[in-house]
Amino acid sequence: MGTLWKIALRNTIRHGRRTLITAVVMMVGIGVFIFFNSMIAGLDRMAVDNMTDYTLSSLKIRTPAYVDDIEAAPLDKGLPHPQAVLAAAAAQGFAATPRLRFVATLSNYTDAIPVLADAVDPVADTKVFKLSAAVRAGSWLEAARPHTVVVGAELAHELGVGPGDTLLISAQTVNDTTNADEYTVAGLVSVPTPEVNQGGLFISLEDARELLGAATGPDGLATEVDVALPRASSLDAALARGDAAAARLHTALPDLRVDPIRQLASGYLAVRNSKSRSAFLIVVIVLLISAVGIVNTILMSVYSRVREIGVLRAYGMTPRAILRLFTLEGLALGIVGSLLGVAFGALVNFFMVTHGMDMSAYAKGFGNLPVGGKLYGEWDVGIMVTGFVFGVVLSVLAARIPARRAARLEPTSALRFQ
Amino acid sequence: MNVWKMAIRNLGRNRRRTFLAILSVFIAITLVTFMDGLISGVVDSMARNFTKNESGHVNVTTADYRKRERFMPASAALKDADAVVAAIRSTPGLGPELVQVTPRIKMGVVLSSEVGNKAALAIAGDPDVEKSMLMLDRAILPGGAYLDTPGTAIVGKKLATDLGLHQGDTLKVITEKADYGLGFKKLKISGIFSTGVDTFDGSTFMMRLDDARDLLGLDRGASQVLVMLKSYQQADRAAALISAHLAASGLGGLSVQSWTALGDIASLISLTSNVYFWGEIIVAFLGAFIIANIVMMVVLERKREIGILMSMGMERPRILWLFLVEGVLMGIIGSAAGVIGGTTLNLLLGAKGLNMTRTISGSGIPLDNIIHPVVHPGAVAWFFALGILVSVIVSFLPSRTASRMDPIDAIRSV
Numbered sequence: 001m002g003t004l005w006k007i008a009l010r011n012t013i014r015h016g017r018r019t020l021i022t023a024v025v026m027m028v029g030i031g032v033f034i035f036f037n038s039m040i041a042g043l044d045r046m047a048v049d050n051m052t053d054y055t056l057s058s059l060k061i062r063t064p065a066y067v068d069d070i071e072a073a074p075l076d077k078g079l080p081h082p083q084a085v086l087a088a089a090a091a092q093g094f095a096a097t098p099r100l101r102f103v104a105t106l107s108n109y110t111d112a113i114p115v116l117a118d119a120v121d122p123v124a125d126t127k128v129f130k131l132s133a134a135v136r137a138g139s140w141l142e143a144a145r146p147h148t149v150v151v152g153a154e155l156a157h158e159l160g161v162g163p164g165d166t167l168l169i170s171a172q173t174v175n176d177t178t179n180a181d182e183y184t185v186a187g188l189v190s191v192p193t194p195e196v197n198q199g200g201l202f203i204s205l206e207d208a209r210e211l212l213g214a215a216t217g218p219d220g221l222a223t224e225v226d227v228a229l230p231r232a233s234s235l236d237a238a239l240a241r242g243d244a245a246a247a248r249l250h251t252a253l254p255d256l257r258v259d260p261i262r263q264l265a266s267g268y269l270a271v272r273n274s275k276s277r278s279a280f281l282i283v284v285i286v287l288l289i290s291a292v293g294i295v296n297t298i299l300m301s302v303y304s305r306v307r308e309i310g311v312l313r314a315y316g317m318t319p320r321a322i323l324r325l326f327t328l329e330g331l332a333l334g335i336v337g338s339l340l341g342v343a344f345g346a347l348v349n350f351f352m353v354t355h356g357m358d359m360s361a362y363a364k365g366f367g368n369l370p371v372g373g374k375l376y377g378e379w380d381v382g383i384m385v386t387g388f389v390f391g392v393v394l395s396v397l398a399a400r401i402p403a404r405r406a407a408r409l410e411p412t413s414a415l416r417f418q
Numbered sequence: 419m420n421v422w423k424m425a426i427r428n429l430g431r432n433r434r435r436t437f438l439a440i441l442s443v444f445i446a447i448t449l450v451t452f453m454d455g456l457i458s459g460v461v462d463s464m465a466r467n468f469t470k471n472e473s474g475h476v477n478v479t480t481a482d483y484r485k486r487e488r489f490m491p492a493s494a495a496l497k498d499a500d501a502v503v504a505a506i507r508s509t510p511g512l513g514p515e516l517v518q519v520t521p522r523i524k525m526g527v528v529l530s531s532e533v534g535n536k537a538a539l540a541i542a543g544d545p546d547v548e549k550s551m552l553m554l555d556r557a558i559l560p561g562g563a564y565l566d567t568p569g570t571a572i573v574g575k576k577l578a579t580d581l582g583l584h585q586g587d588t589l590k591v592i593t594e595k596a597d598y599g600l601g602f603k604k605l606k607i608s609g610i611f612s613t614g615v616d617t618f619d620g621s622t623f624m625m626r627l628d629d630a631r632d633l634l635g636l637d638r639g640a641s642q643v644l645v646m647l648k649s650y651q652q653a654d655r656a657a658a659l660i661s662a663h664l665a666a667s668g669l670g671g672l673s674v675q676s677w678t679a680l681g682d683i684a685s686l687i688s689l690t691s692n693v694y695f696w697g698e699i700i701v702a703f704l705g706a707f708i709i710a711n712i713v714m715m716v717v718l719e720r721k722r723e724i725g726i727l728m729s730m731g732m733e734r735p736r737i738l739w740l741f742l743v744e745g746v747l748m749g750i751i752g753s754a755a756g757v758i759g760g761t762t763l764n765l766l767l768g769a770k771g772l773n774m775t776r777t778i779s780g781s782g783i784p785l786d787n788i789i790h791p792v793v794h795p796g797a798v799a800w801f802f803a804l805g806i807l808v809s810v811i812v813s814f815l816p817s818r819t820a821s822r823m824d825p826i827d828a829i830r831s832v
Contacts, residue, residue, distance in 0.1 A: 071580030071620075072534030103528055103535035111489035112594060114528045114537035158488050172528070172535050288445075296438070296711050304715075 004321065008328035012336075023337040026395070029291070030341025030387040031348060038349045038377035044272050045235050045378055046192075046359075048265055050370040053130040054193045056264045057226035058242055059094075061085050061249065064257045066223055073103050073116065075174045075212060075221070079256070082222040088252040089227050094245065097124035098222035100208055106151075106201055107168040108159045115155070117169070117201040119208030128228040131189055131202065138163030138187030141204050148186035148207075152200030156188045163187055169203070173213040174221070181211055193370040234378065268370075291390075295398040302326060302402040309406045310414030319407035323400065326407075330399025331392065338391030342384050352377030421736060425743040428716070435715075436748060439708050443752025444759065446705020447805045450698040451760025451798065455791035456772070457694050461687050463786045465650055465677075467615055470551050471541075473677040474644025475653040476660055478502055483641060484673040490524045490641060492596040492634040499640035502669060506645060509663040512656060515647050520547040521640030523630040527593050529623075531581040538577055539622050540591065542630030551646065554611045554624055561585065562609025565626050571605035575612040576620035585610055589623070595635040603633040614786060653677055698801075702808045706749060710812035713745045717820040724820055725828030734821040741817035742810065749809025757802045764791040 012019050052058055062070075066077035079085055082098045089096035100119035105112050122141035126132040132140035136153055149167065151159075161167060163185050170180035183203065190197060206216060214221035229245055232238035242260030250258040262269065312322055356374035406414060429436045469475050479487075483494040496502055499521035506519045523542040528535050541552065545565040549555045554572060555564040562585050565572060571589050578584070587607050595601040605625055613619055631637065647656055653676035661674035678684040717724070724737060732740075771788035 069533045069580075069582075071576075072531065072536050072582070074534035103537060105528060110493075111486050111491050112526075113489050114526055116537070158486075172530055176530075296708055 004325050004328055008325055008332055011325075011329055012332050019333060019336070022333055022395070023340050026334075026337030026391050027340040027344045030338055030391050031344035033387050034342065034345025034383055035348045035352070035377075037380060037383045038345075038352055039375070041235070041378035041380060042352065042375050046375055047268055047272075047370050048235055048238065048261065049231075050192045051265050051268065052238075052261060054134070054191045054196050054370070056261060057128050058229040058238075058261050059227040059246055059249070060259050060264055061089075061096075061225040061227065061253065062223065062257050062259070063255075067257050067259070073101050073223075075102060075172075075214065075223070078214075078221045078223045079225065081219060082225060083219045085225045085253060085256065088249060089225065091252070092245070092248060095124075095127040095228040096225050097121050097128045098205065099125070099224050099226055100205060100212075100214075100222050101224070102171055102208065102212060104169050104171040104201060106155075106159070107170070108161055108165075109168060111159065113155075113159075115199045115201045117171070117203060117208070119203050119205045122204050128226050131191070131196075134189045134191045135187040136190040138185065141186055141202060143204065145186065146204065146207055147181075147183050148204075149183045150187045150189055150200075150202040151185055152197045153188045153190035154197040155199055155201075156185065161185050169201075169211065171211055173211075175213055177213075179211055179213065183207070195370070291394055295394065299398060299402055302399060302406065306406045306409070306414050309403070310409070310411050310416075313407070313409075313411035313414060319404075322407040323404055326399045326403030327396055330396040333399070334392035334395030337395065338388040341391055342388050345384065345387065349377045349379065353379065421740050421743055424740060425747055428740075428744050429747060435712055439712050439748045440752040440755070442708045443705050443749055443805055443809065444755045446701050447753050447756025447801055448759040448763070449705075449756075450701050450804070451757055451801045452763045452791070453694065454698065454797050454801065455760065455764035455768070455793055456789065457690060458794060458797070459768070459772075459789045459791040461690065462792055463789055464683055464687060467618075467786065468681065468683045469646070469650055469677050470553070471615075471618060473675075473680045474551075474642075475647045475650050475677055476645035476657045476674065477677065477680060478506065478643040478645070478660065478664070478672055478674050479641060481671060481673045484675070490526050492523075492525065492594060492601075492636060492641070493598060495523070495596060495634075495636055495639045495641045496521070496643065496672075497636075498638050499643055500638045502643045502664070502672070505664055505667045505669055506643065506660055508667075509660050511659050515649075515652055515656065516645070517648055518547060518550060518646040519643065520544055520551065520646075521627065521643050523627065523634065523636065523639075523641045525593050525630070525634070525641075527591055529577075529581055530590065531583055533580075533582040536577065536581055537621070540571075540593075540625060540630070541622060542625045542627050544627050548624070551644070552624065554613070557611040557613045558609040559612060562611075564609060565624065566608070568626060568629060569605060570608035571623050571625045572609045572611050573607055573623040574619035574621065575610050576616065577623065578607075578610050580620070583607060591625075591633065593633065595633075596639065597635055599635070601633045601635065603629065605629065614788070650677065698804070699808075702801075702804050703812070705752075706805070706808040706812050709745045709748055709809050710816060712748070713741055713813045714816040714819075716744065717741060717816050720820075721823065721828045724823055725825045725830075728823070728825035729829065738817045738821035741820050742813050745813025745817065746806060746809050749806050749813075752809075753802050753805025756805060757798050760801070761793055761798055764793050767791045768793065 061079070063077050063079060066074060069077065078100070079098075086096050086098065098121055102117055102119070103114060104117040105114050107113075120141065122143050126140070131150070135150065138150075141148060141150055149169070151161070151167070156162065159167070165185050166182050167185060168180060168182055170178055173179050189200060189202070205220070205222070208214075209216045209220050212221070227245070227249070229238075229241055232241050239260070239262045242262055246258045246260035250256075309322055312325075313319070353376055356376040359375045478496075480494055480496055483491065483496075486494060503519050503521060507516070509516070520543060523540075525540045527538055527540055529538045543552065558564055558572060559575065562572070563570075573583060573589070583589070585607050589605045589607055591603050591605060593601050611619070611624075627640070631639065645656065645660065647653060657674050657676040664670065664672055664674065727737065728734075768791045771790045773788055
């Protein structure tokens with residue numbers, strides 16, 4: 001075996017240019033495969049992160065009756081004791097904030113538009129959501145400045161209002177009457193989530209409760225409590241962590257629904273599953289195409305050496321040893337090419353992870369999906385191993401099959417082979 | 419000696435290699451043809467839904483309404499929409515291209531029920547004309563009725579479920595009138611409709627045009643006038659004609675827009691088409707790359723033959739041509755098979771449809787849940803040409819190498 005290895009390695013070096021071409025083909029094929037996977041994983045991560053940061057939070061606690069009628073934003077199905085829920089979350093060491101969602105009509109005195117408003121605790125909300133950091137003009141809500149609102153940037157632009165301007169908000173109260181009041185715009189938020197940009201209205205809990213005629217005070221009306229969990233290293237880890245935290249909170253709050261991000265973002269995650277199926281198809285195609293390149297290069301190099309095989313046979317080398325020799329050559333070539341491929345993919349990925357790629361220009365192509373801002377790659381060791389193994393196995397097979405045929409030829413016809 | 423005959427015979431010298439190359443081109447061209455059919459299906463679905471539900475092929479309204487379109491203000495609506503309709507019908511040069519001209523009113527309202535409140539979009543149109551536009555009469559669930567009598571409304575299935583509304587219930591609609599007063603109307607739900615477009619079923623209800631005019635205090639007015647054409651590709655030309663004719667008829671100052679200029683759909687469509695155009699070219703090149711490899715091999719293998727042919731008097735351009743034809747022949751066979759394969763796939767799936775419900779839910783794009791790939795003869799011809807074009811490009815360099823050889827060296831080489 002030792003001698004064969006030596007011959008095999010010498011052969012790969014002797015045919016330097018051919019080795020190089022094959023290695024480059026493999027490098028590009030496997031590198032693209034790794035890069036592509038990283039992009040797809042990064043896109044999902046970005047979408048779920050944006051939802052967690054700006055609309056959903058990691059975990060929502062609501063009453064089961066509220067969730068049943070969620071599309072109608074019912075005010076009479078709020079949490080019975082928001083304080084108790086907040087205390088339960090705090091006991092687990094999680095940051096949590098109460099919110100109250102209601103349908104409001106927003107008017108600039110000329111035009112009116114219905115929106116889904118979020119009443120928030122100006123201080124606690126910043127510990128769960130990142131909206132306060134996304135304020136582009138003016139400032140976030142402050143408890144010291146009542147009767148102010150924060151509006152999505154695009155919505156404000158269409159209404160022609162900015163910080164300091166007045167808006168009229170009307171809504172149906174808990175008693176089914178209509179109430180309206182004037183509010184000053186404190187600031188505008190601009191985030192990668194179209195839903196917030198085009199229809200976001202944020203108001204302090206106390207102001208909203210007053211407008212809706214609901215119970216005020218620390219245990220006043222809230223339709224949900226949103227909980228923040230620390231950022232996990234990957235999307236799957238984040239989903240698993242959310243499930244675990246939801247299970248623990250549910251034991252503490254058995255009468256309430258505790259929905260982790262897996263549930264909250266189920267619509268997107270379903271898209272992701274079917275998308276990852278079509279993405280998988282694309283990856284398979286990328287691999288197939290590089291496989292054709294790799295197989296082709298190795299096939300050609302083996303065929304061009306049929307005469308060499310004839311010489312080896314004439315010197316008394318058995319077909320078995322010849323097959324082994326070419327398998328070893330394929331193995332050596334496969335290892336070199338695959339290593340280069342993984343290194344190339346990792347290098348490109350490193351830039352994707354550290355620098356990211358600006359996606360703002362393509363945001364429109366994603367419809368209402370929360371995709372925008374910078375796309376960062378994700379590390380996935382499993383994919384790199386897959387790419388490496390695939391490259392090695394493929395080149396061994398590609399070298400073996402023609403070599404077996406050549407080794408079985410009569411030495412004389414192999415020598416005459418052109 | 420005929421170069422084509424020689425090339426065909428040469429292809430037969432290593433059948434397996436030739437087959438491999440043809441297979442590779444076949445896979446690539448099948449893939450792009452199929453993908454293009456699917457994308458065209460998606461684009462057609464988007465364009466069709468957007469134009470019939472939202473904009474029409476050409477959309478006419480006041481300049482003020484256009485500016486504040488998102489708020490659908492009754493105060494900025496066309497005061498005499500019927501006159502606009504009549505003027506558009508008499509536009510010279512449109513002729514048989516014009517299929518339908520109809521006024522429509524849209525308003526955003528908050529619907530309230532026992533359960534809660536939800537923002538909804540009301541569309542009001544002529545019930546008879548809308549049978550060929552919104553086509554909701556066909557989407558009414560069994561037991562329900564279309565807008566046959568005044569004072570009725572039909573509600574999207576998901577919207578009705580969300581608010582706990584049923585057929586026979588009363589819908590209370592409150593909105594701002596054209597004179598900024600408060601308009602109020604009770605409508606009886608005569609039917610529930612389900613179109614299969616989630617974004618539509620979850621937020622829309624429809625009422626009669628006369629009811630909406632009554633509600634908003636718009637006598638002969640409407641928010642917009644929608645023009646439907648035979649083909650949506652004619653919209654830009656028709657918009658220009660209509661705009662000129664309206665100005666000439668004393669109805670100037672209106673905003674006449676083709677659907678391509680409205681909303682994000684047209685830019686989304688052109689973005690998709692662009693991305694796929696480059697994708698197609700890359701896939702075609704990858705598929706044809708193997709031809710370059712093979713022609714290179716062939717040229718090296720037949721060095722002596724090339725030398726002999728040259729010394730027998732074959733000119734260099736003919737040598738180049740010989741190898742080019744050999745590469746391109748593989749491309750032609752592969753492309754032809756690929757185009758046939760892809761088209762067959764599209765025709766099969768076009769009849770059956772592809773369920774995209776899970777892929778598109780939540781994206782807010784107005785797409786049918788079932789997508790039917792479409793076959794455009796022009797696109798098929800283009801992919802056939804593309805396959806040949808890339809094989810010409812990739813075969814050129816190795817063929818040129820052959821034509822530049824020195825006959826003496828070539829003959830002497832092994």
